[in-house]
Amino acid sequence: MSTAYLEDASGLPGGHADRVFVPETAEEIAGILREASAGGTPVTIAGAGTGVTGARVPFGGWVLSLEKFTRLEVEPGRATVGAGVLLRDLHAAAARAGQFYPPDPTETGASIGGNIACNASGSRSFRYGPTGRWVERLRVVLADGRILDLGRGEPLDFDPGTIPLPGVTKNTAGYLLRPGMDWLDLFIGSEGTLGVIAEATVRLLPAPESVLGGVVFFRSDDDAVDAVEAWRDARPRMLEYVDAPSLDLLRQRHPDIPAEARAAVLIEQELSGEDDPALDEWIERIEGSGALAEASWFATTAADRERFRKFRHNLPELVNDTVRRAGAMKMNTDYAVPLERNREMLAYYRQRLEAEFPGRYVIFGHIGDAHVHVNLFSDPADPQRATSLLLEFARKAVEFGGTVSAEHGLGKRKRHLLELQYAPEHIAAMRAVKRRLDPGNILGRGTLFNG
Ligand SMILES: Cc1cc2nc3c(=O)[nH]c(=O)nc-3n(C[C@H](O)[C@H](O)[C@H](O)COP(=O)(O)OP(=O)(O)OC[C@H]3O[C@@H](n4cnc5c(N)ncnc54)[C@H](O)[C@@H]3O)c2cc1C
Known part of the structure; x- marks a missing residue:
């Protein structure tokens, strides 16, 4: 068995499984799940393994990989996509048809099934929201082998209870239950614990005429x-x-970053053409903002914007290099707070990190949604210090009315945070839904819930 099925990008060690199944049809998945249910065998659903929470790392039982679900058909306004199609392939197919799939959760080697299971979001979510908003239809296989074809607007036929939602623009912590919710929204973001997503129909938009990018x-x-x-x-x-x-790290590859720059904001604005008034409005906005306007970078061509995309994507790579070279261990956060607490949360992060980990952290991310990632370079011999600080940050985010998971999910590594955000009765409501759909607890065992 390839060890690739036993890992994900979280680095969670110790994954092991008895068998890997690579089915080609929903009916085959149904057969595998019926057998697993009958024998009480845990089944871990595998997408592309880019998840960062250990959700798809199996601890016994079977792995079920969706890699052969590669149907990809683009029509005007929508695409039908097998769960194993990679995000980059959907983006490219949409672009070839003059269309645009708005979600862009950075790691384009992720599968669409994984994106939906995590309700992934990314840089463009500030305007377009998370993946789930673009899902119109799902084909899902339940633990007992039933195959469901679910469209947008089909409500649950039972009352799942109500989970109080934090006042944030992005939240993927647990099941976001409310009476009358769509079946689709139950599976979106459920991290492979409620059913196997085999295929989806997602909405597409016409590709914008051009895009202004700026650093x-x-x-x-x-x-x-x-x-x-x-x-x-x-x-x-x-x-x-x-x-x-972060800028100090990026200077290794981008020496043209202005020396006096101590922060950067990256923007993208869609334009209807070269004479779109939004172009001049942005120039005025930037000039009036106290930015280092003359030294900033702007582009409207795809080639230049690609340079900016690399600038953004170089950062996680450089962080990983630094961590490797220093023999350190990377730990990061995925917390978001209400927009009005954005400044306070950032200042809190900075003050505590400067006190505890000076020179050993970076902060970057989706500030439009008050959702920045803290990346800490921890001493592997003393992970407890970093763990305690990140827990302190999680508590602060919740105190501010925020979430402990804005886009990555909780998986196995962060499942302890669920009880920081929700009261026992709310977690009990989530467990009741889990029991209803997967009474033998075979799917994604150990993800979200302990035991
Ligand atoms: C460099 C880097 C950058 C990243 N940036 C972002 C970002 O900006 N935003 C963001 O949201 N995430 C980001 N991620 C995290 C990751 O890409 C996403 O969580 C992604 O959605 C995972 O997809 P995957 O196919 O790799 O899923 P996997 O890692 O294989 O699985 C993730 C979870 O989904 C479940 N799952 C997978 N496929 C299915 C299916 N067909 N049916 C049911 N459950 C399934 C698994 O069981 C598991 O619980 C990043 C990761 C990396 C490495």
Whole structure:
């Protein structure tokens, strides 16, 4: 068995399984699940393994890989996509047809099934929301082998209870239950614990005429946050943040970053053409913002925007290099807070990190949604210190009315955070839904719930 089925991007060690199944049809999946249910065998559903929470790392039982579900048909306004299709292939197929699939959760080697199971989101979610918003139909196989074809607007036929939702724009912590919710929304974000997603229909938009991209540099965090707060109403499709320690890392590959820059905000605005007034409006907005406007970078061509995309994507790579070279261990957060607590949360992160881990952290991410990722370079001999600090941050995010998981899910590594966010009766309601759909607890055992 390839060890690739025993891992994901979280690095969670110890994965093991007895068998790997690679079915080609929903009926085959149904047969495998019926057998597993009959024998009480755990089944871990495998997408592309880019998840960062250990959700798809199996601890015994069977692995069920969707890699052969590769149907990809693009029509005007929608695409039918097998769960194993990679995000990059859907983006490319949509582009060939002059269309555009809005979700862009950074790692384009992820599968669509995995994106839906995690309700992934990314840089463009500021405008377009998470993956789930673009799902119109799902084919799902339940633990007892039933195959469901579910369309948008089909409500649950039972009352799942109500989970109080945090006041944030993105939340993937647990099942987001409410009476009358769509069946689709139960499976979206359920992290492979309620059913196997075999195929989806997703909505597409016409590709924009052109896109203005910008890397806008600032002398301080305060200036950058002021700009973000002022720019939200303009609804760009991207509002991303990079802090000073991140810029210091990026300087290794981008020596043209201005020396005085201590923060950057990355924007993307769709344009209807070269004479779209939004272009001039952005120039005025940036010039009036206290940014290092002259030294900032702008582009409207695809080639230049690709350079900016690399700039953004180089950062996780550089973080990983730094961690490897230092023999450190990377630990990161996925917390979001209400927009009005954005500045406070960022300042809190900075103050505590400077006190506890000076020179050993970076902060970057989706500041438009008050959702930045802290990446800590921890000492592997003393992981407890970093763990405690990240737990403190999770508590602060919840105290501010936020979420412990904005886009990655909780999986196995972070399942302990569920009880930080929700009361025991809310977790009991989630467990009741799990029991209803998967009474033998065979799917994704150990993900979300302990035991
Ligand atoms: C460099 C990097 C950057 C990333 N950036 C982002 C980002 O910006 N935003 C973001 O949201 N995530 C990001 N991620 C995380 C990851 O890409 C997403 O969580 C992605 O959705 C996982 O998809 P996958 O196919 O790799 O799933 P896997 O890792 O294989 O599985 C993830 C979970 O989904 C379940 N699952 C997979 N397929 C199915 C299916 N067909 N049916 C039911 N359950 C299934 C698995 O059981 C598991 O619980 C990033 C990861 C990396 C490595």
